[in-house]
Amino acid sequence: MVYDPVRDCDIPSPAVSSRPPIWGSDPPNAPPPPAFHDRSSISSTPSNRPNSRGGPGSLRGLLNDDAPSPTSRRGSEVTVSSIPDDDRDYHHSGPSSHSRPHLAKLLNEPPPPLVRSTSSGAPENRPDNRLREQRESRESYGQPQGSKRPSEGADDLRPASRPRTESYHGNAASVASHYNSRQEVGLERRDHSPIIGLKKFNNWVKSVLIGKFVGGEGQSRRRAGSKILDIGCGKGGDLNKWKLARISLYVGMDIADVSVDQARERYNQLRGHRFEAYFKAHDCYARPISEALPEEYKRRDLYDNVTMQFCMHYAFETASKARMMIENVSRYLRKGGVFIGTIPNTALLLERLEEIPEGQPLEFGNSCYSITFDERRHKGLYGHAYHFYLEDAVDVPEYTVDWDNFVSLAREYGLELIYKKTFNDILQEEQSSNEYGPLLGRMGVINEEGESSMDSDQWEAANLYMGFAFVKV
Numbered sequence: 001m002v003y004d005p006v007r008d009c010d011i012p013s014p015a016v017s018s019r020p021p022i023w024g025s026d027p028p029n030a031p032p033p034p035a036f037h038d039r040s041s042i043s044s045t046p047s048n049r050p051n052s053r054g055g056p057g058s059l060r061g062l063l064n065d066d067a068p069s070p071t072s073r074r075g076s077e078v079t080v081s082s083i084p085d086d087d088r089d090y091h092h093s094g095p096s097s098h099s100r101p102h103l104a105k106l107l108n109e110p111p112p113p114l115v116r117s118t119s120s121g122a123p124e125n126r127p128d129n130r131l132r133e134q135r136e137s138r139e140s141y142g143q144p145q146g147s148k149r150p151s152e153g154a155d156d157l158r159p160a161s162r163p164r165t166e167s168y169h170g171n172a173a174s175v176a177s178h179y180n181s182r183q184e185v186g187l188e189r190r191d192h193s194p195i196i197g198l199k200k201f202n203n204w205v206k207s208v209l210i211g212k213f214v215g216g217e218g219q220s221r222r223r224a225g226s227k228i229l230d231i232g233c234g235k236g237g238d239l240n241k242w243k244l245a246r247i248s249l250y251v252g253m254d255i256a257d258v259s260v261d262q263a264r265e266r267y268n269q270l271r272g273h274r275f276e277a278y279f280k281a282h283d284c285y286a287r288p289i290s291e292a293l294p295e296e297y298k299r300r301d302l303y304d305n306v307t308m309q310f311c312m313h314y315a316f317e318t319a320s321k322a323r324m325m326i327e328n329v330s331r332y333l334r335k336g337g338v339f340i341g342t343i344p345n346t347a348l349l350l351e352r353l354e355e356i357p358e359g360q361p362l363e364f365g366n367s368c369y370s371i372t373f374d375e376r377r378h379k380g381l382y383g384h385a386y387h388f389y390l391e392d393a394v395d396v397p398e399y400t401v402d403w404d405n406f407v408s409l410a411r412e413y414g415l416e417l418i419y420k421k422t423f424n425d426i427l428q429e430e431q432s433s434n435e436y437g438p439l440l441g442r443m444g445v446i447n448e449e450g451e452s453s454m455d456s457d458q459w460e461a462a463n464l465y466m467g468f469a470f471v472k473v
Helices: 103-108 129-140 172-181 186-190 196-213 239-244 257-268 312-317 319-332 346-355 403-412 423-430 437-442 456-462
Strands: 002-004 009-011 071-074 077-080 227-231 249-254 276-281 303-309 333-344 363-365 369-373 385-390 394-399 415-422 465-472
Touching (some): 196 456, 257 276, 312 319, 319 333, 403 415, 423 465
Parallel strands (some): 227 249, 227 303
Antiparallel strands (some): 363 369, 385 394, 415 465
């Protein structure tokens, strides 16, 4: 038996195998990662945009599900390694093995193109009647939109407390209400999500970002003891990742007070390395975080990293919210510290929008997600809204993020872009790396034969996500 730090329990020792850890018997067929892009060449020009298309993601709802970002400690240094194997990572209630494409196939073949409805009916690969019926069914039975599906044992779920929304600004009340209504179901039940493959992949991407930038820029070896400010912490789905990174302080903030309570409870249940932590419900896009934090957690330049996973785009409802968001990041991030995050790739969202013929509904998607815009063209850099629905995760209004405007705004507050990559590019670059490649198997993104836990629709949804990092200068 060995101790599994992710499951917090003893499990059978993994069998020793001579097979390659990721690609099984097919390593020669695995596509090599593209050349690493020099940071000086980072650009948002159309020539640098990926050709592959996919459905977008609000991503915050995806990330509340805990998944490992395994690390091991060597003295005061932190290095990424593998964790004990667990067959449950490979055998779950997702797509059957015959329907799961090999990861190499997903990388080599772009997602299916958008197909729109005709008078004879809606095709299978768009947000058709099936998705609409799913939502209508949940509404008729009184289940909150976007919440977990009812199933056997549902009476074990803890009811969410009534959210406090009276002081929220703009659409923040509806966003907070949605995430407050999503019930915490536990690790075992999360494995039964219909989009478990997508959730595992997104968690792997976050693990890569944490591994690359924990502690700040320019460290040849990542040292333990970093201080982290997590804005949009949700239910604490990344706590285990930060624990394994051997941090010393974690401050988690979120607009949804019920989610914050659940994050605090998840922290209290952590075993092994215990870092100092503080949790607070607060609208970090409308108010300074100094209004909510004790003195010891709001010192200027305190944090080595500020992280916003799948939530920053909510700040782009207005210019004042976007500026407050950046101010809260920059004021408390030390020089040399790194701001990391994940957001939908607006450039690709707008490309998909422009492909829709005049007179057709402004929506696109597939069997697991849909995006609906209210207007084709929007005046101004802020407030361009769309409604995002993702099965078993999200059903809320969101906002596009004009990338060039975001970079300029960040520069005003002393933040310089050092990393910008789509999730597709991150996978292409890191799948064969010694540090992050093995995590694909350990985290259940692929199985021992290299088969992806995502089906093609989930891969399409993943394809529009992007990760970024800014250093404070």
